[in-house]
Amino acid sequence: MNCAECKELLVGYVEGLLEASEKQAIEQHLKDCRRCREEIEQLEGLQQRLAANGDAVGRSDLEEKVMNGIxxxxxxxxxxxxxxxxxxxxxxxxxxxxxxxxxxxxxxxxxxxxxxxxxxxxxxxxxxxxxxxxxxxxxxxxxxxxxxxxxxxxxxxxxxxxxxxxxxxxxxxxxxxxxxxxxxxxxxxxxxxxxxxxxxxxxxxxxxxxxxxxxxxxxxxxxxxxxxxxxxxxxxxxxxxxxxxxxxxxxxxxxxxxxxxxxxxxxxxxxxxxxxxxxxxxxxxxxxxxxxxxxxxxxxxxxxxxxSTEPPEGYTLQTMTMDTSQPTEADFVEGLRIWTEFTKGQYPAALNVRRLAEDLGRLLPKMRKEQGGVGPSDEQLQKFTTATRGLMFPAQLDADSDWHYAGKDVKYGRADKPIFWYRPKDSATYRVVYGDLSVKDVAPEDLPK
Amino acid sequence: MTENDTYYVERCLDGHPDDFRHLVRRYQGVLMANLAGKLGDREKAEEAAQETLVRAYFNMGKLNKPGSFFSWMLGIADNVAKEHQRKEHVRIKREMIRSFSSEADTPDFSHDYGLEAAVAELPDAYRKVILLRYYGRQSCTTIAEQLDMPIGTVTKTLSRAYAMLRETLNKQEQTQVNEVQ
The missing domain is CATH 2.50.20 (outer membrane lipoprotein receptor (LolB), chain A)
Structure with a gap:
């Protein structure tokens, strides 16, 4: 090995990234070459200086300040x-x-x-x-x-x-x-x-x-x-x-x-x-x-x-029902099912009221067009109400339920794609909902990464 | 629990603002180093780092590729630093600090403004790798993944960055010697 070759591999050598044969060749060369030995000493000196400075700078704690700033x-x-x-x-x-x-x-x-x-x-x-x-x-x-x-x-x-x-x-x-x-x-x-x-x-x-x-x-x-x-x-x-x-x-x-x-x-x-x-x-x-x-x-x-909850006279009236009990996992899955029915297989981009409303704002005009200019029927509106309620399921989960949603861009029917998981209260395992809307119990170590 | 940047960026966008703290934790050192070098003052750097992170949070919707959070945030930091520099006579201040620190017998690396300034002067590609390696404490393998480049490129970039740093640091020493004389 000559000095040019050695110089090229020097960083890989100090970072411990070289293969055994290369490492050996460098060590052999360093034994014989004073200039390269000096080179490596200087390099290590600079690295130490950087690392020391990195440690000092890294000690600052901005986390709370930034979160409060936000x-x-x-x-x-x-x-x-x-x-x-x-x-x-x-x-x-x-x-x-x-x-x-x-x-x-x-x-x-x-x-x-x-x-x-x-x-x-x-x-x-x-x-x-x-x-x-x-x-x-x-x-x-x-x-x-x-x-x-x-x-x-x-x-x-x-x-x-x-x-x-x-x-x-x-x-x-x-x-x-x-x-x-x-x-x-x-x-x-x-x-x-x-x-x-x-x-x-x-x-x-x-x-x-x-x-x-x-x-x-x-x-x-x-x-x-x-x-x-x-x-x-x-x-x-x-x-x-x-x-x-x-x-x-x-x-x-x-x-x-x-x-x-x-x-x-x-x-x-x-x-x-x-x-x-x-x-x-x-x-x-x-x-x-x-x-x-x-x-x-x-x-x-x-x-x-x-x-008074009696509608005044002369008003056009529409009646809907809404389940106001806390939504269950089953309601959630049903909510997802209804959603994919309307969106031709797309799951919601995110599970929050704002995104759902935005999605709905895009979806309804499309439906209107497809239905020849007729807006959503009473039945369709009722379905939306049911779906929205079901999709609010994560809202009432405990803080330590560790829920995650990964349904964005997943197509309905993908049995291999987990779209939602959470840990029920006092449970050792997680419940995982997949893209085909099947639900399984999964040990924490087997959760999707 | 350590997830990649993409994960946390998406969590934030999906209505979990609190997850932003993971990104703060990951990059506060990197930002501080980068800004301390540019602004020549630890306190100012801290202020600018905060501002950068808050700005990043509110503009996250504009980030096209969640995976490129780091480079994008560094761009914001550079803008923030420029704005701060305009307001401050940073050069004078840095000069003062330099002459002050050269009086000390033993170099105090926790206030190594010379080094920080040298890092800040590196061209973008080299600065990124140095920042991640020493201030983000990431391994070469992780950096390769993060910046989407082969590991050989990472070590070559590092090697070139070391050479540039040494050159700048030598010049600094030269100036100090001349000043003393």
């Missing part, structure tokens, strides 16, 4: 988008697409249901948070959805009446008219009105979760108790953030953390009533952000008529 930037963008009245809004997306208004209503109902769902079916830990909110006889409040790309600029006015009745009026700046959602949990009915079009959709809730204190569902008054309890720090999930000034009012601020969402309550320092409540939007919606309640007033006189 949250701050997200909020800043939301405010900016709100100001500019921008935001690729779900509502706008739907109105732009030439689909029937009823289809739009159905999607919004599903999305709204996900957003306000926890009022109706609180998971156990969250119940503690909402319980005090649930005790006022009546309440009115304003609500703003601050979600990137999900909600357009506008406001929601909310009213509550015991037991379990809610009326929400949605007004969006760039949309004509308003839409009114009236829900009656006891009756299991949701009425969606678009007054300027004289249209009404009735959604019958089936299998709604029964809680023992259903009759006592009550929204706001006893948040005092909640705050008192929180201040006594009986619950690890509640953190007192101290006194905060909010629009010139001194408030006590509390943060309540739940594995899937977070809620912050600002309570008036004297009355201890909440003046602002903010809760995070669940990840399954696919858009980070918060729902903010302000201008909260309790026990005001409200007319019962406001909460």
């Amino acid at each position: 949250i701050r930037e997200q909020k800043r963008r939301l405010r900016a988008a709100e100001k500019a009245g921008k935001g690729l809004a779900l509502r706008r997306l739907i109105t732009k697409s030439p689909i029937s208004k009823l289809a739009a209503a159905a999607i919004i109902v599903v999305a709204a249901f996900v957003l306000v769902g926890p009022f109706f079916s609180p998971p156990p830990a969250f119940a503690k948070i909402v319980e005090p909110l649930l005790k006022a006889r009546t309440a009115i409040f304003k609500m703003i959805v601050e979600a990137d790309g999900l909600a357009p600029k506008g406001a929601i006015e909310g009213m509550f009446m015991h037991p379990g009745r809610m009326r929400m009026t949605f007004k969006f700046d760039q949309m004509p008219g308003e839409s009114v959602h009236i829900s009656d949990y006891e009756k299991g009915k949701l009425l969606v009105l678009t007054p300027h079009e004289n249209k009404a959709v009735v959604l019958e809730m089936q299998n709604r979760p029964q809680t023992a204190n259903m009759k006592e569902i009550n929204l706001f008054a006893e948040i005092r108790d909640f705050i008192r309890r929180a201040r006594e720090d009986q619950d690890e999930s509640v953190k007192y953030l101290g006194k905060k000034q909010l629009d010139g009012v001194t408030t006590f601020c509390y943060r309540v953390t739940h594995p899937k969402r977070e809620m912050t309550v600002w309570a008036h320092h004297k009355s201890l009533l909440p003046v602002r409540v903010e809760f995070s939007i669940p990840a399954i919606v696919g858009a980070g952000g918060t729902v903010v309640m302000t201008d909260i007033e309790f026990n005001v006189d409200l007319d019962e008529e406001l909460f």
Whole structure:
């Protein structure tokens, strides 16, 4: 071996990448050649200097700073988008697409249901948070959805009446008219009105979760108790953030953390009533952000008529049913099946409300074209509702369920392609759903990489 | 758990923003080194690295190939550095630091601005490999996969990069000697 050959292999040699024969040849050459020995010493010196510097630089820890930076930037963008009245809004997306208004209503109902769902079916830990909110006889409040790309600029006015009745009026700046959602949990009915079009959709809730204190569902008054309890720090999930000034009012601020969402309550320092409540939007919606309640007033006189779920006279009416129990794995698989039926074999790109709605926004005009200009039938809309509910299955899985979705670009029928897997509670094995919608139990070490 | 970049990029895009922290963990060292060399100041580098990662997160939708996250992010870092440099009289600062560090008897490699500056001056292809090898602590095999090149090319690139680094470092020493005289 000569010096040129040696120089060429030197890096491979110090990196330990050479074959035995090459290694031997280099070592032989180094024994005989002083210049190459110096060369390798210099090289190793430089490497050590790089490695030492690498270690020193690598000690910096940016993780939390960056994650916090992302949250701050997200909020800043939301405010900016709100100001500019921008935001690729779900509502706008739907109105732009030439689909029937009823289809739009159905999607919004599903999305709204996900957003306000926890009022109706609180998971156990969250119940503690909402319980005090649930005790006022009546309440009115304003609500703003601050979600990137999900909600357009506008406001929601909310009213509550015991037991379990809610009326929400949605007004969006760039949309004509308003839409009114009236829900009656006891009756299991949701009425969606678009007054300027004289249209009404009735959604019958089936299998709604029964809680023992259903009759006592009550929204706001006893948040005092909640705050008192929180201040006594009986619950690890509640953190007192101290006194905060909010629009010139001194408030006590509390943060309540739940594995899937977070809620912050600002309570008036004297009355201890909440003046602002903010809760995070669940990840399954696919858009980070918060729902903010302000201008909260309790026990005001409200007319019962406001909460009637009977469609007004002269409205065209459409009735759908919606299963409001927690979706099961079987519902999930059925949801996927329906989805592929409509998409001719494609699985959803991602499992979140936003992506599903976007996909739907593309799919419905196509269907309309194929059906000779006729929009989706009642039956088809009903199927979409069923599918959407089933596809929300991952939303209620525990944080440690470790669910993954890999259905993007997979064609229906591929038995060899895993598209979804998760670990059921207290299970040693995972459940894996394949592209032919078969489901198998799989040991963790055999999971798809 | 270590997955490749593509996996985490797709997780983020699919509505799991928290998975971005894996990418932060993987590349914070690389970014810091790259930016410290360009900005001549560890604190400024940290600020710029944060900014780079936040920008990367919000622009991830524009990333055509999730597998090319690293090169793409480095491009963002370079832009951020340029913006910061415009605001700062970095050159003066670096000069000051250099004369300060040359006063020390034993070289302190944890504040090796000379080396960081030399790395930052390397042409793109060489800089990438050096950054991944020493600041991302990746093996040559992993780098070959990551940058989609044969392993022989990785070692050749490294070899050439070492030569360039040595040349720059020698020049730096030369300047310092002249200054002292």
